[in-house]
Amino acid sequence: MNAELPLSHTVGEGQGEGRHRHKPAIAHLFWWFMFAQGGVLAAILLPVHILIQGILGPLGIVPVVDRHYDTWANVLGNPLVKLYLLVLIAFPFFHFAHRLRYLLVDLGVPAARGVPAQIVFYGGAVAVTLGTIYILLTTVPISFG
């Protein structure tokens, strides 16, 4: 009734609901959940791996399982270790994918918000997960002793 008035800032009937219909974004919810899980795991587990396997081991300061084939293969054959490594490697990648995607947004690449970017980034995390499963299953056969 008063559409022609120059009152761009009146709020009334039907103006409050925004431009689109709202519904919970289940996909966002899931990826955020994976991001949070991965973040916790990376925070709690990664520093010690990097310290021991990336620094102390190569420098020979302490003995580390991955320095010798025997101990490494022995450990890698353990199914619990395989499961642990899957969690350790795959989950953080969902965290990284999420963060890097938003980092691109922050650095001025709005396209990183779109569905194609989501497919690339979260798809990448899924690919790393599948690759990890493949490597864990094919590298050293499962052994129970």
Added chain:
Amino acid sequence: MTATKRITIKATRFDPDKDEKPRLQTYEIPFSDDSMVVLDALNYIKGHVDGSLSYRWSCRMGICGSCGMMVDGVPKLTCNAFLRDHWPRPITVEPLNNFPVIRDLVIDMDDFMHKLKAIKPWVIRKQPVPLGGGAFVQTTAQIDEFRQFSQCINCMLCYAACPVYGLNNEFLGPAAIALARRYNVDSRDEGLGQRLPVLADAEGVWECSFVGECSVVCPKGVDPAKAIQQTKLDTTMRFVLPFGNRD
């Protein structure tokens, strides 16, 4: 008191009818009293130097929320940004970041007004409660659940500090989500189910990447960043846990 001190204020000037883009205008004014704040300086300019400078203000006691501006690049309430903290350096006063500028230091905050309405910031009950029954019983511990989120004065400093909002104006934003949480965790409210579609929408809580600056600049001790992450967590738990409360 030294009445001879002077301080330089650089204020944004912009009149959409005359100017292509905003520019800074420099004013030198007497800094006569250590109690003076940036808002006093603006009032001096408007009253005695240049009546055409436009900005909003009212209560000058940090509660009406209208005098938020960028003071040397930081979003602040100008009524408690003291000149003595800057003198003798000049002070740059600009309109709040991330909002369209209507004129000089005045921003267009209608976007927030729409978002505020969208999150249904009122007590929602499944059944109407008659007044005759008296007030609800609510313990201080129950009030503590939402107390800090109810302190929001809608001053828009958090939106000005939020790069996520700056990059994407569709984002629901810190204050609106904090106010939604204020009602969601109020023991008298039963409207969580009605607010979640808006909160957990693609442009809702998920957009937030937890920069945390909203909580840093809030002049009232509200922690919107926390409200947003808690909403993410609660929402996720509702869907992830098999017996999540899905009312």
Added chain:
Amino acid sequence: MPRGWWTRRSNYFWYIVREFTSLPLALWLLWFLLEIRRAQDGPSGYHPHSSLGFVIFSVIVLLFALYHSVTFLSLAGAILHFNVADRPIPSQLIVLSQFAAWAAASVVVGFVLIYFAR
């Protein structure tokens, strides 16, 4: 929003650093995956990385990893919300317990990595 917005305030800059930690961490994990894969080269062909360059890379990654751990656990601790007997647990206590969990996990993992090397 100007492109370099995150260079204008130190808080923004450290936020970007926080988000950036994921890149070095991801690279290090990819290396780790490779290390596992190399176990199929057999006893004679297995040569774990030990160059100085790799150690320097790991040191840099470790710095990012620590920054990630500290920020992530502090922030996560600040948002978690538990009530005991109708009273919220202070968030400092929750953050503290997060850091305790980090320490405990580090000790266990470190022990396994070193103990089974013998």
Added chain:
Amino acid sequence: MDPTSYDVLIIGGGLAGIRAAIAVAETNPRLKIGMVSKVYPMRSHTVSAEGGAAAVLSKDDSYDTHAFDTIKGSDYLADQDVVEAFVREAPLEVVQMEHWGCPWSRNADGTVAVRPFGGMTTWRTVFAADKSGFHMLHTVFQTSLKYDQIHRHDEAFVTKLLVENSRCVGVTAIDVRSGQMYAITAKATILATGGLGRIYAFTTNGNICTGDGMALAYRAGVPLKDMEMVQFHPTGLPFTGILITEAVRGEGGYLLNNQGERFLKRYVPNKMELGPRDIISRAMTTEFEEGRGFEGPHGKYMHLDVRHLGEATIDRRLPFMRELGREFVGIDIVKDPIPVRPVMHYMMGGVDADISGATLMKGLYAAGECANVGLNGANRLGSNSLSECLVFGAAAGRAAAEQVGSLAAAGANPIEAMLKDETKRVEGGFLDKKGGDERIAEIREDMQHSMDEGAGVYRTKEGLTELTRRLDGFRERFERIKIDDSSRVFNTELTAAIELGFMLDCAVAVAHSALAREESRGAHARRDFPERNDEKYLKHTIAHHTEAGPRLEYRDVTLGKFEPKARAY
């Protein structure tokens, strides 16, 4: 262009205005409601109220005691029928606020808590820490958002009431953002524009409290009532005038002079810090005059001391006071006394309205501080005003909603002509005016300081006569103002100029009403007439607008079961 048209139009978006809007919506959901505010509603000055809202809630309290306290506080100038209705309605409104989500502070068992307040014989002030007004305003504002039939015009500045056949048919307003003038018509209009504190230099009131609604009604021919009754709050921060709530004393704070003495024992021995505001303000002024105040860079002051209450109580009950002390004075009230002095705070007077908010003009209602429904008389008790906004805001809303059912909409043609005239007045008189040489701010500051001097805590014939003379001079200067800002978009200099005109009209009404009341009653303390004179002045002052100045009449106060007695505490 058709004017925007509503059934009920509310001017003002504070507690009374929004409460009225909701009352209209709930009385008749089919009515179209307009709400015009010169600021976004949550900026309204209700937001600065701190202490709480009075209502009879506890079992040991009674309507009669609340009524008696209010009437005695008013120095018997309140209309007793209005007070009786008010005390019965207030508890319902307080509960309604609670249901809408207001975070009232609680007792240990979770029930709504009350605190003592000045002039009240028992504890009956409900509160939300010391941000009661803030919480109440945001609660009603946010609640109002659920009513789609309430259509807001934010940042629209009303310049004039439109009157047709002595009936109010709407307003003209400036859309501040575009600078365009437009007409809004309505079958009924409710004024809820708040107070006029800015006619004084030292005031707790925000920049927006410029008496707009009072002046709008006054100019349109509706009289103003009891305009001499200006409340000075005992505890404002020197320099800024920021309010330090009476709740500080309610919670047990002491007022100390420069001898470290609780001087109120000489003035209100039975109530001490919980005496009514008018008496304590006068006591402080007397102490200052007798050399027992502290001297500071911004004048004399007293100490308000809460150190003995302890940090826990202060943080739970008075957190905002601690924040104000820290941020605006640089003190921690847990460790330091607060410097305070009397400060203009509230206008008891206002648009002459009856118990339902109806004014003498058809279709025009008033509520809240801009109205005088006869509740506060010569001195308002602290915490009655938030309740007043709720009770009489709702009453005006209901009355308006019921009245408009029987009314036809105003015709469009005269509206268009009236809009054209008013646009010419505003644009020709201010925006496009040539050749002025008076700065708005200078006239305003001169007026404010003159009001402080001439119509302060104590008044005299000489002072008030001088004030009226000066105000005439300011009105002449106002004719010669110049405006730097010629642009249309968000021209706050234009609105400030119109506000100054409103304030001058109000100030003149205050000065003349005060000069004519030759007695001391409540907040109106004449040095030359120190006694109350019931024979002559147990009456409301009614000021009518004329070109030559206010024309004063007197109207009997409605008495009831409480006989006027000497007022001692």
